[in-house]
Each structure stands twice: as structure tokens, then as C-alpha cells.
Amino acid sequence: MTIPRFWREFEHRYRLIGTKCPSCGRVYFPPRDVCPYCHRESVGKMQKYELKNTGKIYSFTVVYQDIPDFKELKPYIMAIVEMDDGPKITGQIVDASPEEIKIGMPVKAVFRRIREESPSGIIEYGYKFVPI
Amino acid sequence: MVGIVSYGSYIPKWRIKVEEIARVWGEDPEDIKNGLFIYSKSVPGPDEDTATISVEALRNALSRKRINDVGAIYVGSESHPYAVKPTATIVAEATGFSPNITAADFEFACKAGTAAIQTVMGMVKAGMIRHGIAIGADTSQGAPGDALEYSASAGGTAFIIGEKDTIAEIKATYSITTDTPDFWRREGQDYPRHGGRFTGEPAYFRHILETSKKIMELMKTKPEDYSYAVFHQPNGKFPSRAAKTLGFKESQIKQGLIVPYIGNTYSGSMITGLSAILDIAKPGDRILAVSFGSGAGSDAFHIEVTDGIENYPRENAPDVWKQINSGKFIDYAIYAKFKGKIKMGE
Numbered sequence: 349m350t351i352p353r354f355w356r357e358f359e360h361r362y363r364l365i366g367t368k369c370p371s372c373g374r375v376y377f378p379p380r381d382v383c384p385y386c387h388r389e390s391v392g393k394m395q396k397y398e399l400k401n402t403g404k405i406y407s408f409t410v411v412y413q414d415i416p417d418f419k420e421l422k423p424y425i426m427a428i429v430e431m432d433d434g435p436k437i438t439g440q441i442v443d444a445s446p447e448e449i450k451i452g453m454p455v456k457a458v459f460r461r462i463r464e465e466s467p468s469g470i471i472e473y474g475y476k477f478v479p480i
Numbered sequence: 481m482v483g484i485v486s487y488g489s490y491i492p493k494w495r496i497k498v499e500e501i502a503r504v505w506g507e508d509p510e511d512i513k514n515g516l517f518i519y520s521k522s523v524p525g526p527d528e529d530t531a532t533i534s535v536e537a538l539r540n541a542l543s544r545k546r547i548n549d550v551g552a553i554y555v556g557s558e559s560h561p562y563a564v565k566p567t568a569t570i571v572a573e574a575t576g577f578s579p580n581i582t583a584a585d586f587e588f589a590c591k592a593g594t595a596a597i598q599t600v601m602g603m604v605k606a607g608m609i610r611h612g613i614a615i616g617a618d619t620s621q622g623a624p625g626d627a628l629e630y631s632a633s634a635g636g637t638a639f640i641i642g643e644k645d646t647i648a649e650i651k652a653t654y655s656i657t658t659d660t661p662d663f664w665r666r667e668g669q670d671y672p673r674h675g676g677r678f679t680g681e682p683a684y685f686r687h688i689l690e691t692s693k694k695i696m697e698l699m700k701t702k703p704e705d706y707s708y709a710v711f712h713q714p715n716g717k718f719p720s721r722a723a724k725t726l727g728f729k730e731s732q733i734k735q736g737l738i739v740p741y742i743g744n745t746y747s748g749s750m751i752t753g754l755s756a757i758l759d760i761a762k763p764g765d766r767i768l769a770v771s772f773g774s775g776a777g778s779d780a781f782h783i784e785v786t787d788g789i790e791n792y793p794r795e796n797a798p799d800v801w802k803q804i805n806s807g808k809f810i811d812y813a814i815y816a817k818f819k820g821k822i823k824m825g826e
Binding site: 358362363398419420421442443458459460461462471473476478 | 531
């Protein structure tokens, strides 16, 4: 990811800031500029919304694939987390082994390193999830 | 009166036992356990560093009390993830305090966090800011096979300091600073070096005992006037001996003595012990809290718990002993992988 793009996405990567449609009240994450249900009604009116950091596991998979940035974490768990505010978010589950994970398990978002550009490059931080 | 408005700690989940490190280096674990009074230490996950630990500690403090009017964030550590780019900028952004805030990183071996507390205390007292945040956190380094490998661990604590609605007042603070070469790490070096036995008498004990005596003299108090005392914890033996020398009983230091189970969290060490004390403290309790940083210096604090702690929702974040007791143990191979000690191919 380029530095400018990473920097532009701090709000939602660091703090789970999504958007809320003032017309129907639906919450979106990542943020959307237009509500797909309310269309023109929502244009220019979408509000920033900080999601609660809790949710539950909607589905998950265990990744054994050799991906350079995630080699130390292998095997790692990728899940779709249904947040308490509604949106479903894809994220990594950490501090747990695959056999501990169950669908429906409550989790909370934590702040972790995602990857680094290189040993001298920028460190990219963002959300991951841990069981609670 | 300036004091603590909220506090929170974070200790990584992973632990390694002394037996496991001793097994790899051919040492007698009983010897180490008796010598250092350490049984296990915390280990950061491969995706954790001082910035992530600081953010989680501060989020725990904020979930106990959300304070919006914050004017300063200072993060004390000797393991900031960047040599140039403050950890405090990442913490401010991740907790929503950016951009209208002043921020900086502090460094003073294991007492950088208490130096940050003193700085925000001064700013609050001077009326520059309503609230200030002081954090001490580390993912400390010990060279493989060195005695430090048994103790160098990870964790941190955040304090929100202010004048109104405090849960504990900081009635006084006193420091001493000298040029004492007991422990150091040169720029660009991966691991620190230390003066072995020299880290005891002229460094830890001289500084800790002197600041403790001076602050008690200043406040006209004796050890028996305190409900709790907590000293910097490079191992279990040093703070226990310092407490005994000063005249404190085991019952006064037990709650804050966390090093036997999670190791030395460096800038997070004494303040995480203080956090464990605040987890159970009652109105009127007096706490003597004394940090030590190699190089060397010591900051002492005389703290008195207020009635404000009664309605303060401590249960909104996990307490320190709960975090200590929920660790997961790993072996040396996984520890070496997590800590980046394995030389990888390109």
C-alpha cells in the first residue's frame, strides 16, 4: 500500500470510523459516500460513525498459505466479524489458536501491526480481533 | 489537587517460563528463580510493539472514563518502534485525540513513564491543559543467553492526569538524577549492555532508597502510614529488598509486585504495579510509588486515593492480575520467532 493511501485510511483502520446514513440509520464500514438504499437522499449527508469495538464471529477460515508479511503468524485465522453496530468486517483473529475459534464467538477489535513496508519503511497499523 | 483521573494497563497474552529459557541455555532454573525471584515473563506477539501496547493501555483507561479535553500525550519507552517518528503521534491518532494536542516521546530507561507523569502534572498545575496523558510502555530486549533474557518483557500503563474528579491525588513527587553507567544501549545496537552486579548498590538501591526516604521526609510520613508501596521491578528480589530496608512489610508490596509472573516491563514496570494497586485501593489509602531508570534516576510519588474511586467503573477494563493470570505459555522456539530472533532468508 502506498503511504498516501495508508495515511488517508487512518480513521477507519485505526478507529473503526465508518459512516451512518441519516435517512435510514444503516451503518457502513468501510465508510461509504452514498447509502445504497437511500441513494440521492443520502448524498452529501452521510455522517461519520465510530463503531463499538465488539462483535461476533460470523464465519472464519484458517490460512496456511505462505504470505511473506504474515509468515510469523502462520497458521492465521481470518474471520468475517459481525459488529454489534451491524456491519460485517473482514479481519484477522489473534492471540488464539484455530481450535479455539467458533462461529458466534464474541470478539473485540484491538490495535495491532498489520505489516511493514520494509525494515526501513513505514509500519502499517490497524484493527485485528481477539476473543473476549 | 492534581491527580489520576483514569488509568489502564495492557499486558500481552503470551508468556514464557524461566525453565524454558534455562533449558535452552543449559542453566539451572531453580538457581535463576531463587536468584531473580522471577518465574515467567510476558512476550509480545509478532504484531505488537510499544505503540500497540500504549494504545491498548490508553483505551482501557478511556473505557473506564472517557475524557475528551486532553491537551498532551507523552509516551515513555526505550523501545519506540521508530527511531524518528514519535509513538505519541500514533497513539493520539488511534485514540481520537489528534490533531489538537501536543505530543512527544520520552526516554529514560525504565522510568520514562514516570517522567511523563511529572511533565503532565506540571502542565495541569500551570493551567496549560485540563488533562494530560502519560504512558509508560515497552517491548524490552535481552540478548539471547544473557541474564536479562529471563526478565525483559512487554507491557504498559496509561494515566490520565487532571485536577477535577480524581480517583487518587498525587500529593508530592521527588526525583534524583545522576550519571551512573549501570545499563545502556548504544544507538543502532539491538541489545543493551549492563554492569552486572554494579546495577545493584550504586544504581537501583542508591536511587530508590534515597528518593523514598526524601519523599517520606517531605511528607512527614513513615512506612506504616502507607497502605501500599510499589518500587521499580527489574526482578523480584530488588524491590523486595528495597522495601525491607525502608521498613515496609510484605503485605504492603504484595499487590503491586507483578514481576515474578510477567517480568520487567521496563517503562511499564512500576506503573503497572501501581495500576494493580489502584485496582483494589479504597478511599484514604496512601500509596508510595517509586520508579527507577538506569543511567540513572528515580521518581517518587506520594499518592492518596480519593472518594472518587468508589463510583469509578474499574470493571470496565480488565484488571492487572486478571491479565497476568490469563497468559498463554509458549516454548523457546515460538518465543524466538515472535521476538524476531531467527535469521530469515530473503
